[in-house]
Amino acid sequence: MGTKMNWQRWLMIAPAVVFFAVFALFPMLMAVYYSGLQWNGISSAKWVGLANWGSVFRNGEALHALRLTAEVMVLSWVVQTPISLLVGVFLAGRQRHRAVFGVFYFVPLLFSSVAIGVTWSYILNPNFGLLDALLKSLHIGNGNQNWLGNTHLALLVVTLIIAWQFIPFHSLLYQGGAKQIPDSLYEAATIDGANVWNTFFSITLPQLKYTLITSSVLVLTGSLTYFDLIYVLTDGGPGDATTVLAMDMYKQAFVNQNIGLGSVLAVILAVAGVILSILTLRFTGFNRMESQLEGM
Amino acid sequence: MASQVIKTDASVNLRAPRRKRLRWYNVVFTALGVVWLIIAFYPVLYMLMTSLRSQQGYLLGIPWLPSLHPTFENYATVLQAGFAHYFLNSVIVSVCSVALIVGCSLLCAYVVVRSRNRAVRVIFDVFLVGLALPIQAAIIPIYVLITKMGLYDTLLGMILPSVAFGLPLTLLILVNFVRDIPNELYESMGLEGASDFRLLRHLVIPLAMPALISVSIYDFVQAWNNFLFPLVLTQSDSSRVMPMAIVSFQGQYTMNVPVTMAAVILSALPLILAYIFGRRYLLRGMLAGFGK
Secondary structure (H helix, E strand, O other), X not given: OOOOOOHHHHHHHHHHHHHHHHXXXXXXXXXXXXXXXXXXXXXXXXXXXXXXXXXXXXXXXXXXXXXXXXXXXXXXXXXXXXXXXXXXXXXXXXXHHHHHHXXXXXXXXXXXXXXXXXXXHXXXXXXXXXXXXXXXXXXOOOOOOOOOOOOXXXXXXXXXXXXXXXXXXXXXXXXXHHHOOOHHHHHHHHHOOOOHHHHHHHHHHHHOHHHHHHHHHHHHHHHHOOOHHHHHHOOOOOOOXXXXXXXXXXXXXXXXXXXXXXXXXXXXXXXXXHHHHHHHHHHHOHHHHHHHHOOO | OHHHHHHHHHHHHHHHHHHHOOOHHHHHHHHHHHHHHHHXXXXXXXXXXXXXXXXXXXXXXXXXXXXXXXXXHHHHHXXXXXXXXXXXXXXXXXXXXXXXXXXXXXXHHHHHHHOOOHHHHHHHHHHHHHOOOOHXXXXXXXXXXXXXXXXXXXXXXXXXXXXXXXXXXXHHHHHHHHHOOOHHHHHHHHHOOOOHHHHHHHHHHHHHHHHHHHHHHHHHHHHHHOOHHHHHHOOXXXXXXXXXXXXXXXXXXXXXXXXXXXXXXXXXXXXXXXXXXXXXXXXXXXXXXXXX
């Protein structure tokens, strides 16, 4: 008994292993193979080696998509992290009204990316949108601003909507972290005459270090794969202004039916995901992440 | 003695006003809190208000205020447009996915924790690498595979890959939880010659219940809101799930925003109800063990 493997135990892990091997690992390896094919998914495929890789990098498409993805990543972190941290700390406070606020703050968590995307597309609609009606009534700007149809604005607007969707989740993380900070630390600080800023920077922030790391890892790895919202809001447009890596992959493979090019982008996506995870774990220590994950 | 009395007196005096005093920064925080309340909650309120408007009311009324004549006709329209069928599809896909993910993960987690076999350790490490693999990176071969299996445009075709990609995180969380069960408990039951299945049933499952509930909720939300699998792996009306239904409503009722908003509200119904009746469980499940 105890620690030995027997056939029953092999049988117990079999379902998980089979599912994962067939529908996750095997497709991952196939993606690498497909990236060397010239294939539309229907007629017979032709092996072209690294030709797809060459063309993706030569015409700058991959680099453009990578750059947009990096922009979304940095911007997401810059917007989501400070707001989530402050909202989380605010909610961890003792006052009764903060708990009430919290009930409303987390409501966006209940909706799917598609639902959120559709809603915001109506709010921002240049013809009958809520935002322009509001701005018009306040005499700000001239109305009819095409928020999502403007090449320079679209990516920023999309990233802000993504932030709106995910800040509640990260606020929840920080609230949990902030609630764990022992009261004795704050009491000691008050006795030492610390004001509210000292307390925040010398107690709250250092105590939230691991929550900050966890949340940041999730923001960074998450922003690599934003797709649903972008699909609903802009479909990668206007032009290719919001064609991030995941969007580019989808369009190449399922719109242009170019399985080879799409797979090149898919492989880049996978490699980026793994590198990002390794870097963050190296940089922060896997044990910290593990200790965060323990005990729910 | 006397000095001590004075001391306690002084501290009591110090504490009393501290609780009552309205500090300027608390006023500022609350004001900022209200600003965030508007940003975070108003769009959801707008969804709800718009879904209760008539089409004329939407085009002619004041968009940021509730309608003077709220109506449920949009909800009726959505229900007549086959909504119940899509809803049921979503339920089937989500429930089957959750059952398979949690079931397979629990069996696997138990073996990972209990055995010292090197191969099992390697398998677990491979699952951990799976945490870093985005679904998008594998969607093209998944599409080819599901098509070749003859499962394109079926609910099962969505369930199978959802299970595969739900496993890594669920497994990791359950392994961490099962690991915390003290060894003595296994030993004491093991001495009585209990089999693995008995240990699972009478020891692990009862103790891991909170974790099982949390991961089930997490996996349910993931499956319920998943968009990429249905987008790529289904096309017809018969296999349409909730997110796809919203997109098709949006295309069908291009100018009739209130109808789409009613669909959006209804699409989140299970989570809205869960939030009303079991907010704490839902939020804990949403964190999936990332928070403590």
